[in-house]
Structure formats: structure tokens, C-alpha cells
Amino acid sequence: MKFSALILILCVAPACNERATKSRANADPNSKNPSTTGHSLRPVNRSVRGSIVVLGSSTAAGIGPNDPNNAWVARYQAFLATQFPNVTVVNLAVGGQTTFEVQPTGYVPPANRPAPVEGKNITAALRLNPSAIVVNLPSNDQANNYPLTEQLENYDRLANSARDAHVALWVSTSQPRNFNESAQVDDLMEARDAILEKFAPRALDFWTPFAAANGFIKATYNAGDGTHLNDAAHALLATIVESAQIPEHFAPQPNPD
Numbered sequence: 001m002k003f004s005a006l007i008l009i010l011c012v013a014p015a016c017n018e019r020a021t022k023s024r025a026n027a028d029p030n031s032k033n034p035s036t037t038g039h040s041l042r043p044v045n046r047s048v049r050g051s052i053v054v055l056g057s058s059t060a061a062g063i064g065p066n067d068p069n070n071a072w073v074a075r076y077q078a079f080l081a082t083q084f085p086n087v088t089v090v091n092l093a094v095g096g097q098t099t100f101e102v103q104p105t106g107y108v109p110p111a112n113r114p115a116p117v118e119g120k121n122i123t124a125a126l127r128l129n130p131s132a133i134v135v136n137l138p139s140n141d142q143a144n145n146y147p148l149t150e151q152l153e154n155y156d157r158l159a160n161s162a163r164d165a166h167v168a169l170w171v172s173t174s175q176p177r178n179f180n181e182s183a184q185v186d187d188l189m190e191a192r193d194a195i196l197e198k199f200a201p202r203a204l205d206f207w208t209p210f211a212a213a214n215g216f217i218k219a220t221y222n223a224g225d226g227t228h229l230n231d232a233a234h235a236l237l238a239t240i241v242e243s244a245q246i247p248e249h250f251a252p253q254p255n256p257d
Contacts, residue, residue: 122157
């Protein structure tokens with residue numbers, strides 16, 4: 001019972017992520033069947049109905065793990081299939097995207113900034129009538145040297161769009177990356193802190209378990225390119241999202257006839 005209690009804790013603080021890390025200690029991060037990573041102790045909940053849309057870039061799109069089934073979204077889908085079988089996930093993430101590409105359709109960005117990508121942005125997500133949206137944009141804004149003020153304005157625009165549609169929004173922090181420029185690493189840390197403050201308790205800490213003291217990816221979790229996270233890291237990312245208890249926040253839905 002102690003194990004299942006740990007899985008239910010919302011991971012928005014470093015201490016919680018340490019507990020989430022321990023909860024995966026006996027799981028095989030390279031398993032090709034992510035549904036068998038310790039969820040059997042949690043009762044199946046068939047009464048919760050709804051959908052979750054994921055917006056993001058390469059991490060959410062599944063880049064990094066050797067096996068695509070080990071990507072955090074795939075693992076989370078497997079978790080929901082076993083624990084919340086009436087909750088589905090739609091993944092709209094595309095590698096390389098920044099906070100600008102996921103802005104609402106019709107938004108006109110500043111000069112030298114990318115326009116929203118129709119079909120992969122907040123407008124497309126809301127068109128699916130989801131119960132919740134998860135945004136995972138690790139480091140591409142920093143790679144393009146976009147100021148934090150612009151990023152936060154973009155996040156505010158996403159949050160406002162979701163709120164107006166009465167859809168719950170979870171936002172992940174930035175993630176460590178082995179940038180050559182120390183200023184870009186500093187930008188990642190500033191974005192991490194700002195997101196944790198702005199979106200708590202619906203901020204997902206995708207930084208603490210994976211970052212070395214210098215802001216680089218820990219060797220244990222590096223996919224090899226200094227940018228993406230490996231299979232073991234994605235197993236922990238999935239745990240963090242599971243621990244946010246997103247389906248438990250859904251509004252009650254009537255049973256179908």
C-alpha cells in the first residue's frame with residue numbers, strides 16, 4: 001500500500017520527484033510493455049470519462065527513447081488504458097516546436113517568430129473537446145534565444161484559451177539541456193522557476209530528477225545528444241504525469257446509454 005500511495009502524490013516539488021523516482025526503482029525502463037510497470041496495485045476506475053490532449057515538441061512526440069513504446073506519452077496512454085479505461089489521450093506534439101507554434105490560430109507573432117501551426121496548436125486541442133490539456137515544451141524557446149517574457153506571455157495565452165473553454169491545463173517545466181552557452185542554461189532554469197510558480201499546483205516538474213548541478217542532463221538520463229531524454233528518463237516522466245492525478249480532476253460525465 002505504501003507504493004500505491006507514492007504514485008498518487010502530485011509531483012511539483014523536488015522532494016516529490018525523489019519519491020516518484022523511488023517508486024520506479026523496481027520497474028524496467030526498457031520494457032516494451034509499459035503497462036506492466038507497477039500499476040496493478042491501483043484500482044481500476046471505469047467511472048471517469050474524458051480525454052487528454054498533449055501539446056509539445058520532441059519529448060512529447062517520443063524522441064529520445066530507443067523504443068517508441070517507452071516514450072512518456074505512450075507509457076501514460078498504457079497507464080490510462082489499465083487504470084482509467086474510459087480516458088483517452090490525443091498527442092499533437094511535433095518535434096522542434098516552441099511556445100509560438102502552439103498559440104491560437106489567428107495569433108500574429110512578433111517579427112522573426114514562428115506562426116501558430118494549425119492542427120497542432122491550442123485551437124486544434126480545444127476543438128477536440130478535451131477534459132484536460134498537457135503542454136510539454138522543454139527547451140526550444142531557449143535554443144532560439146526567445147526572451148522569458150515572450151514565453152510567459154505565450155503560456156498565459158494558452159492558459160486563457162483553456163480557461164475560456166473550461167478545460168484544465170497542466171504545464172511541464174523546462175528540461176535540462178547541454179547547451180554550449182551558459183546563458184541558455186540560465187534561461188532554462190529561469191523558465192523552470194517561472195512555470196512552477198505560475199502554474200502550481202498544475203505544474204509538472206520535468207527538471208529536478210534529470211538535471212545535474214550545472215543544468216545539463218544527468219548522464220544516466222541522456223539519450224546521447226545532450227538534448228533528449230532516454231528510456232529511463234521517460235519512465236520517470238510518465239510517473240510524474242500519472243502522479244498529477246489528471247483524470248481525478250475531470251468533471252463527472254453521464255454514463256452512455
